[in-house]
Structures are given as structure tokens and as C-alpha cells.
Amino acid sequence: MENGTQEPLVPKIAVKNFSAFYGKTQALHNVDFTIYERKITAMIGPSGCGKSTFLRSLNRMNDFFQGFRVEGSATLDGEEIYGPAVNPVLIRQRVGMVFQKPNPFQKSIFENVAYGLRIQGVKSRSVLSDIVEKSLKAAALWDEVKDRLNGSAFSLSGGQQQRLCIARALAVEPEVILLDEPASALDPISTARIEELMQDLKDRYTIAIVTHNMQQAARVSDRTAFFLDGTLVEVNDTTKIFTNPEDSRTEDYITGRFG
């Protein structure tokens, strides 16, 4: 596991004194956190501690919940994500997301990957074909589906569907990819493929992943953040978190004493 100390760390997303509320309940308390470019950042913590809330705050996916609001600052390349003039649709094009349960559209494999481009107005069949192929290759799915691009996405296995969802996210060329427990519904072999895939992708993308699986966090990530009850307890290089955490609560959690 490289920990990236050789090359300088470039902040991609910087969150300062960030709080999030669903109506009256506060789900995040004054989080300070930086996600670095071309690194994989893992978020761990017990259920309900606010990992998904945090992740979804970064591409404004929580906007759709009635009564959701944030305080503090969250920036993408220095630009406020919640700034008054910001179009959330553009944020979501730059910060893609893959969900816990594979959620392909009721369309063909090809159209699933092409969807993000079509809504941006791309019509040319050859451009679409190129990008679909490139994205499926990047998601390590191309060889399995190249002969049945017009088949239904629902005919794929769960693991393939999840890689299809990754390909779909890659097709719009996001800068950041957020993954919310992307492998928790998958078998070990599919999980291993997704983890390999993340290693391939991190040369080009900034990746943030929520996981309940400590080994997975240790295997795939460069940096790990530990959340507890809506607060960020500790964030550091993954090796440091797993070998020598600064906070005793982190140690308790990763050694399985609670959570």
C-alpha cells in the first residue's frame, strides 16, 4: 500500500466546519475534512454515523430530502458546492455517484452507459459508441458484454450491474467518484473485481468510498476517515489509521470492540 507521501497532496474537495441537518435532526457535526486528488479516501464508522449523509452532501444528492440543509463550507476545486449561484446539476456531472444497490435503468446495456451523454445532448452514434466502449472497458465489463450491448441491463448479474453503474458514471467524465458501499450487496469475487477496478481508476479519478468492511478500507484506500455519531473522529493515511490510530475510539472500532 503506497501512502502517497512522495507526491504532493492536492486538495480536491475541502470541507470546513460542515454540519448537515434533516429537519431538526443534525446528522453531521462540524466536520473538517479534505479529499485529495487521485487518491482513494475511505469512510468507515458504525451504522447511522452519517457516512452516507456526508458523501451525498458532496454532490448535493441530499437536496431532494424535504428539510435537508447544511452549514459551513464544502468546496470543489475551491468553489463552494452550496454557493448561491451554483447549479447542482453541474456539480453532479463533476461528482459522480455509485450506490449501494446496483440501480441500472430499464434500458439496454448500451443505453445505460449512454444515458449521461444523451442528457447532455450528445446525439452522434459514433461518439456515443466510442465513449460507451471506453467506459465499459474502464469498468472492466467490456469483454463480458460486448456481444450483447443491446440486451437488457437487467440480464446482468449483480456484480456486472454494479460495474455497469460504474461505467455509466465514468461515461460523463466526472472528476470525483463517490461510492456508497458499492460492494456490500455483492459476492466476494465481484467485490474483488470492484476493488481491482478502483485501483485502476485512481490514476485518473478522485475516489471516495463508504464501506462497512474494514479489510476493504485497508486494502483499497490511501486515506481513511472514521466517523462516529455524526462527527469525524479521525482522518489520516490508511496505514496510520489501521496500525497506529491517534484516537482510542478509532482503535476500539477497528479492533471490533464496538460498532
Next chain:
Amino acid sequence: MAENPLPEKGLSAYRKVRNALLGSLTAVAFILAVTPLLAIVYVAYDRGKAALSLAFLTTMPGGFPVGIEGGIANGIAGSLILIFIASLLSVPVGIWAGLYLWDQSHTRLAKITRLLSDLLLGVPSVIWGVVGFFVFSTNTGFGFHWGFSGLAAGLTLGFIMIPIVTRVTEQALRDVPRSYIEGALALGASRFQVVRGLAIPAAITGIGTGILLGVLNVLGQTAPLVFTNYYNTGIPKSLVGSNGSVGDLAMQIFIYIHEPSKELHVKAMAAALVLTVIVLLLDMGIRLLAWGSRKYAQRMG
């Protein structure tokens, strides 16, 4: 049954009795549910078969009392005209309102709209008829003064349809999984793109069913027609004014049954069979349309 994992012998007497009881209840419920349809088709066919012919569908009624000779072309044409006018009003308005209720489901305006639309669903059709008469037909109301006419009746029926289409559209959209919508939003789709490209195609079968329910409701109405259209033995040249009434199958059946004439009773039953068949055809048509547009949406972006 060989594949039954629980051997019958292993069941307690109580569970055996319960299974048998529930099984027979299900069978009874099924029979009760399908019997009326079979009964309608059988009675209408049996009593009306003497009048059935192709000419029955294509000729206008004549003779005295009117209808003794000829067929029900006026009623078929009139019913189709009324459905058309009613749908023209209610389908766009109802789908729009359903979309609004789905999209803005928590706003106060949506809650009020939902409440009102539920209240409207419960308004008896006689009242719709009287209000339609006052609003569209007389000169003492809102100044439309369209008389007993296809337009007055079609719009009145359209207003009856709006809450049906609205609520079914909203429910069909609610049934689209949230994860599906979020998947598109996370790709940078606007709400409008999500609605048009994903939500509506996914809900199209439900929306189609809603329109169908509305149309079927309208097809069977007589009370609103009594006040806004009554009945026409011919096909009108205009849809407003003193010669603007249209024929209507339900009204035609209603009127024929009330005539003291055996021949007209037979024709009423034949017309009832035609109405039932139209309903079944419409049902199949909507299903086909929904299926087709879903296939189309799967292929396109």
C-alpha cells in the same frame, strides 16, 4: 403433490381445515369476481343477438319509435366524440397535476390539491351534470350558453375524469423506485429530464391504466348527459348550440330500455354488448400502447 415440501400427513387437523377453508374462500372470491363479466356478456348476447349484424353498427336509427329500424351508428360516433373531448381536457391536465403532486408532494398546495381531488372523486355524477348544465349549457351561468351539446357534455365528462387521471398518475409515479430516479440525478440529469426520460416511461403502464379507468367511467355515464347533452338520433354538424347534441351508447341503451317496445329492448341489449366489447378493445389498446412506449423508451435515451 410431489413437489410440496410439507407432507400433508404432517399438517395438524387445524391447519388442514384452515387451508381448505382459505382455499375455498379464494375460489369463491374468484368466481364472484368473474361471474358479473360473464353474466353481462351472456345476457347481452342472448337477449340482443337477434339485432346483431354489421349494419347494426353502421346505420343510423330510424322508424317510429326512433330506433325500430336501423342501428346505433349515432351512439357509437357520439360516444367516441365525447371520449375524445373529455380526454383532450383531462389527460393533459390530469397528468400535469399528477406530476405536480408527485414532484412537490410535501408542499401545502400539493396537499390541498390532493384533498380536493379526492373530494371530487366522490362527487355523484348527477351533481356534475347539474353543474355542467349551469356552467356550459344555460345562458344564466357563465355565459357559454352552448345548449345541450357534445361540447358541454364532453367537458363535463372531462372534469369527472381529471381527478381519476391525476391520482392514478401520481400513484404510478410513486411506484417508480427512488433508486432509479437517484441514479439519473447523480449523472447530472435535470428533474425535467428525469421525469420525461425515466419516470414517465417507467410509470406509463400505470398512467395508461388511469386514463383507461377515466374513459371507462365516462363511457358508462348517463346522469351528466341527461343535463348537458341528452341524446341525438343523428350525427350533429356542430358540437354547440341547439343542434349540438351527440348520440351516446349509454344514453341510447337507457332510452331504448324505457320504450315499451320488444324490438327496442333487443336493440338495447345488442348495444350493451357493443359497449362492452368497445371497453375490452380500449383496454387492450391502452395496454398495447403502454407496452410499445416502454419498449421505445428502453431503446431511446
